[in-house]
Amino acid sequence: MRLEIVPLTTIPEVRAGDDLATLIQAAAARENQIIDAETVVAVAQKIVSKAEGALVDLRGISPSPVAQSWAAEWGKDPRLIELVLTQSRRIVKMDRGVLIAETATGLVCANAGVDQSNVDGAGITTVLPQDPDASARRLHAALGCGTVLVTDSFGRPWREGLVDVAIGVSGIEPLSDLRGTADRHGRKLTATVVAVADQLAAAAGLAMVKDAGCPVVLIRGYNWKRAGGSARSLVRDPQNDLFR
Amino acid sequence: MRLEIVPLTTIPEVRAGDDLATLIQAAAARENQIIDAETVVAVAQKIVSKAEGALVDLRGISPSPVAQSWAAEWGKDPRLIELVLTQSRRIVKMDRGVLIAETATGLVCANAGVDQSNVDGAGITTVLPQDPDASARRLHAALGCGTVLVTDSFGRPWREGLVDVAIGVSGIEPLSDLRGTADRHGRKLTATVVAVADQLAAAAGLAMVKDAGCPVVLIRGYNWKRAGGSARSLVRDPQNDLFR
Numbered sequence: 461m462r463l464e465i466v467p468l469t470t471i472p473e474v475r476a477g478d479d480l481a482t483l484i485q486a487a488a489a490r491e492n493q494i495i496d497a498e499t500v501v502a503v504a505q506k507i508v509s510k511a512e513g514a515l516v517d518l519r520g521i522s523p524s525p526v527a528q529s530w531a532a533e534w535g536k537d538p539r540l541i542e543l544v545l546t547q548s549r550r551i552v553k554m555d556r557g558v559l560i561a562e563t564a565t566g567l568v569c570a571n572a573g574v575d576q577s578n579v580d581g582a583g584i585t586t587v588l589p590q591d592p593d594a595s596a597r598r599l600h601a602a603l604g605c606g607t608v609l610v611t612d613s614f615g616r617p618w619r620e621g622l623v624d625v626a627i628g629v630s631g632i633e634p635l636s637d638l639r640g641t642a643d644r645h646g647r648k649l650t651a652t653v654v655a656v657a658d659q660l661a662a663a664a665g666l667a668m669v670k671d672a673g674c675p676v677v678l679i680r681g682y683n684w685k686r687a688g689g690s691a692r693s694l695v696r697d698p699q700n701d702l703f704r
Numbered sequence: 705m706r707l708e709i710v711p712l713t714t715i716p717e718v719r720a721g722d723d724l725a726t727l728i729q730a731a732a733a734r735e736n737q738i739i740d741a742e743t744v745v746a747v748a749q750k751i752v753s754k755a756e757g758a759l760v761d762l763r764g765i766s767p768s769p770v771a772q773s774w775a776a777e778w779g780k781d782p783r784l785i786e787l788v789l790t791q792s793r794r795i796v797k798m799d800r801g802v803l804i805a806e807t808a809t810g811l812v813c814a815n816a817g818v819d820q821s822n823v824d825g826a827g828i829t830t831v832l833p834q835d836p837d838a839s840a841r842r843l844h845a846a847l848g849c850g851t852v853l854v855t856d857s858f859g860r861p862w863r864e865g866l867v868d869v870a871i872g873v874s875g876i877e878p879l880s881d882l883r884g885t886a887d888r889h890g891r892k893l894t895a896t897v898v899a900v901a902d903q904l905a906a907a908a909g910l911a912m913v914k915d916a917g918c919p920v921v922l923i924r925g926y927n928w929k930r931a932g933g934s935a936r937s938l939v940r941d942p943q944n945d946l947f948r
Contacts, residue, residue: 655865
């Protein structure tokens with residue numbers, strides 16, 4: 461086994477309405493990279509949102525009283541806070557300037573995925589794709605690759621720093637469930653469910669350098685369990701979550 | 705940029721007192737793999753603990769009343785629970801059969817890192833290395849590689865499945881702090897600190913298949929910030945942690 465992780469470095473600035481699959485295929489061709497049924501294609505949420513027009517102009521937003529008071533208390537843009545609130549179906553934590561929200565698709569993340577970085581134009585902000593699994597499925601079909609992951613950088617309780625995770629998938633069972641299989645010594649593994657889609661996203665993240673604009677990364681040599689798949693299975697059921 | 709992730713597949717069963725660096729070098733030589741100053745070497749905690757003799761025989765443990773009642777309630781081995789308690793400096797959550805603890809070095813994880821999988825011998829359990837950074841430093845010096853990461857599989861709030869993280873490092877600044885640098889559009893990145901050591905650990909985890917015994921993985925082609933480094937900087941200060 462030998463995994464290869466290769467970023468595409470010539471993806472142009474993506475704009476609303478662009479056909480992402482065509483941009484990815486053109487970049488791969490320019491860079492002599494083959495995308496085939498054994499290739500994992502990881503795509504940064506940011507360009508998926510841009511292509512799908514998941515963009516909001518803050519200048520059109522009227523902040524509610526709670527957004528205004530929170531923004532004033534923590535030195536934030538009240539329109540941005542209002543946008544975060546409208547992108548949330550539940551607030552998990554709102555404390556010390558940090559806003560952790562549950563999004564419409566159940567993801568738990570800072571600012572409900574609202575993000576101003578790497579966007580062209582003052583006041584323009586991306587929000588998460590409406591249905592990241594569907595975004596992944598469309599790209600998967602158009603690219604003819606093995607699997608597509610839509611990835612985003614999330615913070616975590618207990619640990620510092622962002623890591624990339626899969627927020628949308630197609631063509632992969634995102635959890636590898638080894639429960640019931642035996643370890644090297646014949647002892648049954650009792651609690652080993654590995655978030656392979658998140659590990660693939662993190663591996664791709666190593667090559668998606670934030671300030672260099674490499675929003676698409678190819679991974680080859682990985683043998684994954686093929687399935688329709690949904691990134692929703694990576695989200696813990698709130699009923700079983702001790703930290704929500 | 706092209707990252708390569710290669711597991712060593714011929715590491716023998718590790719026993720207390722083994723010289724891990726020698727075992728790794730011998731496996732690399734057998735497998736025609738070069739370990740040099742550009743190589744990241746990720747080593748699973750399990751074999752570090754075994755080599756260092758961080759092993760406990762449950763048969764020598766007398767469970768306390770709290771371990772006994774918790775074990776009875778959730779169908780666990782009371783000696784195992786007692787061991788988890790002795791490995792903890794603080795219990796973060798003890799609920800519904802889940803025991804999340806803060807270890808002596810500040811890590812927050814299930815069962816304080818106590819783990820029975822992949823250990824040879826009934827009743828023998830591994831605990832975390834006493835000082836995982838020191839373990840990484842010793843291996844780093846002996847291997848002459850670029851950096852060493854001691855990795856372990858951790859669960860996470862909000863998301864299902866385990867991902868590998870770095871619990872000990874040497875030769876790397878584990879957080880890549882991009883705050884103050886500009887994105888492609890010249891906008892300052894305000895909240896972008898990436899946990900590169902954890903992303904490397906997760907990437908290595910893809911090749912450390914739990915039931916196949918590949919506890920050492922080489923990563924090549926990654927350009928990281930060289931530093932002494934400590935995995936403690938990956939652990940959020942409890943004062944700033946909204947979920948502890």
